[in-house]
Amino acid sequence: MAQKPSIPKGTRDFSPVEVSKRNYIISVMRRHFEQFGYQPIETPSFENSETLMGKYGEEGDRLIFKILNSGDYLDKVSPEELQQINYKKLTAKISEKALRYDLTVPFARYVVQHQNEIEFPFKRYQIQPVWRADRPQKGRFREFYQCDADVVGSTSLWQEVELVQLYDSVFAELGLEGVTIKINNRKVLSGIAEVIGASDKLIDFTVALDKLDKIGEDGVKKEMLEKGIAEEALAKVQPLFRFTGTIQEKFEKLSQLLTTSEEGQKGIEELRFICDNVMKLGLQKAQLDLDVTLARGLNYYTGAIFEVAAPAGVAMGSIGGGGRYDDLTGIFGLKNMSGVGISFGLDRIYLVLDELNLFPETITTATQVLFLNLGEPQAFDAMKAITFLRSKQVKAEMYPDAAKIDKQFKHAERRNIPFVVKEITGSSITLKCLRTGEQSQIDVSGILEKLT
């Protein structure tokens, strides 16, 4: 016998129940994205390598899956080149396509390529898989979905307001209570680095600050000192380590700290606009919070930075994140296109909903009624009834073979099918509810009534 087959590490098969649950989350996101004016696009799974390479840093380049050219890919490689045994050089010769690493770079490519067909500002959403040659581990996969909503071509802060509302709407409809939408601004981080005289160490400074949750005040200070930030600077930044209170109180503290930084003040102003308007318009279920330690992908965000924390009590990192990047499409030659967007973490949202038992029972794709197969001619009567029920949107089927009745009942039980038709003669039907054991003698419209 052949060896039992398997799938590559870091990838997953999804069972019917899992697909149904995932599709439920996706359909909720889709509906809200569209209510907010975001339009769906889809891009190819693989892009030309030059579209992707160099866009995610050296680490990113390494994690991009490359596709081998088809046919005799060695045809264009000289024996000398082969003998060098240099895999990086060889890759460029034998591979010209690569699997999508995220949805942002393909989106930027799409915008530039289709700029003449697009009406700006362009609000798009995209829900597709991406691939990363990361070391697989719990909760980290080599193939996973990203769900992104971005707008390009407007610097209006109303977009940020709306994106906070969008997070809130989606998580509210999913029934998630206690979600916190954290917001920060790159200019505030720059301002802090400026006032403590560490502008040249902005990245080191924010990377350390971002770890406050994990390594605590002492840990952060230690790391900052190691990176060459002065003791004196640390003293100035002290208020950030115990940055509590209401949003208004936080704004006041921050304003004091950043009095001398023009950029910092600009960041505060932007944050104020967003927070004020979000509060005045009201959120359904989520909390908005100002988190000055939030840095995320600082290298490309230029304004707002978002991150969504799962409800306290669920041990899960962020379930979403995003921000504004002022030059989204510059990498492909289209300048001055500001973009802002957010992403939803499908896998983590799934785990949170599962843990909190928040998937509605109604989302199952399972069959509602199974007709036992009693051989001919009853099988034909059953199929006639089934054909009618399906035309009325009922999920109905017949056990395909005239197997032993016990076996057929077990099949219904194992598949969690709630109703079984035990007998059918012409229009007379014996229906059994497997949950209650109750039996009734009805006709096909009686089934329809029970099931719709």
Added chain:
Amino acid sequence: MAQKPSIPKGTRDFSPVEVSKRNYIISVMRRHFEQFGYQPIETPSFENSETLMGKYGEEGDRLIFKILNSGDYLDKVSPEELQQINYKKLTAKISEKALRYDLTVPFARYVVQHQNEIEFPFKRYQIQPVWRADRPQKGRFREFYQCDADVVGSTSLWQEVELVQLYDSVFAELGLEGVTIKINNRKVLSGIAEVIGASDKLIDFTVALDKLDKIGEDGVKKEMLEKGIAEEALAKVQPLFRFTGTIQEKFEKLSQLLTTSEEGQKGIEELRFICDNVMKLGLQKAQLDLDVTLARGLNYYTGAIFEVAAPAGVAMGSIGGGGRYDDLTGIFGLKNMSGVGISFGLDRIYLVLDELNLFPETITTATQVLFLNLGEPQAFDAMKAITFLRSKQVKAEMYPDAAKIDKQFKHAERRNIPFVVKEITGSSITLKCLRTGEQSQIDVSGILEKLT
């Protein structure tokens, strides 16, 4: 300026309108698949190479996209091996994963891998992209979706009956009139080859017969002669070339032809069961037809063979196909699992619906009402109204910047947004219908009434 970016040949970007139309077709299929008791599964985009290689013939192996191992993939290749400059041997060393080529082999792999969790007979559907390194040409892509419904673990012919009904249901809901579902049976083809004494030439015989549509009677005969089928045999097969009439008449002709072939008679019996029951249960819009020239992937089909022809008048090949294969999972070591399934050709169905103007107008994802941005404080009032409308499922948005009014109106026109809010003061709203030019003075619940 950087060069305008592009995508790999044979791949496609999908615009918002295209995504909406594709999702409409997919959602119709999904609903009917589930009404018929098929459950969704999803498998990874790439499989271990050994799962795919050797399953699609030599040509197939060539067309499978291989993924380069990540990291230093030359590490395990000796300089001697490199110097051989043999790309086929090298591929096995530097690539261990490959992109899915169809959904059938991954399904077989899934069934074997998860056989202990699966309740048989197992009806599954799967709608995912596949990749083929085919030469791109009109209507043939390197990335395209397959939409398959298969059942494994039952030899009941009711499955075939049901699959014909499933085709009919989907195409009926899509509004497609004049679809023909053609059916044949491998055993009938074997029977014909047997009675004309050409059993050893079954493949050549059916490949030629399959071309009747394209090259006509003379062409087919010529090809058969060339392949070494005797003149005498051709005379016997003459009735097949003018195989017209009702299904009943066709069955009679076929029965006469195949009197001496046990296998042929078995094929006829199977076809009769399927056709009789389909006719008695009735089809909504499609025609069922017996087509003895239908061969398709003869090498693996063992029973029924299906193909769906687009309505006459639309120049489009088949929009679906399928059949029964008695040993679906044998390649992975699980014997005696009969499978039968059908596939829907998403791209072609899309083209047919487009050509016949059958996409409903309501499927658009477009925004219903755009609020002009008149700066503060109106912008806030607008966002307040929009927040309310969205909570009532209306697709509403505000132009993000306080740009010139003309520009904002043009934006609405270019995006085909039917309604524009020109002014808003507190609760008083001036709504303009861009189609009729009509203006009305209403409040936000007035908009709600107009738009839902």
